[in-house]
Amino acid sequence: EAGVVQSPRYKIIEKKQPVAFWCNPISGHNTLYWYLQNLGQGPELLIRYENEEAVDDSQLPKDRFSAERLKGVDSTLKIQPAELGDSAVYLCASTATNTGELFFGEGSRLTVL
């Protein structure tokens, strides 16, 4: 069974440019998370989807970040415009409802110059 797939693995952009990250969760997983991980810190929740509905986006900086999960499968996280402080690893995770365990992708490392 394929795991959580994320792309791109690495992205380098200049500040004020837009960037998008894509996530394909494990088949059948209803719940999808986007986490942000800064160097030396643990993952921090950005948004949680149940199927196509964003049920918790309270930690998402909505002035520049947006996310969507069309048809309740793949998801895209966008930043526009990017700032220097957005340099981090963006992790996608999925889980089947109520099983608890999160399955993470390898992450997308963003560097903003």
Next chain:
Amino acid sequence: DQQVKQNSPSLSVQEGRISILNCDYTNSMFDYFLWYKKYPAEGPTFLISISSIKDKNEDGRFTVFLNKSAKHLSLHIVPSQPGDSAVYFCAASVRGQNFVFGPGTRLSVLP
């Protein structure tokens, strides 16, 4: 305010000995806890979990202990192996949703 704390940024242990990684939490509503291991340039991988109805869960070399009154959990690895060298994250949730992660502890197992 950090809801999940891992106060030891790093830990070094000799191969074959026990590794003990600690985690404290502040939210008494947390009822489900996970431990993850992370190698460089990879996503976190699940290790072991424990529900608040238990005080111990064991899986091979890994055992997690939960002390609800102290809001403390620990991960024991026995015996430690060089391949266990990684960053370990503790995570807590309410009803298995919106996991809150600690900052991680870097474990080095020395040959």
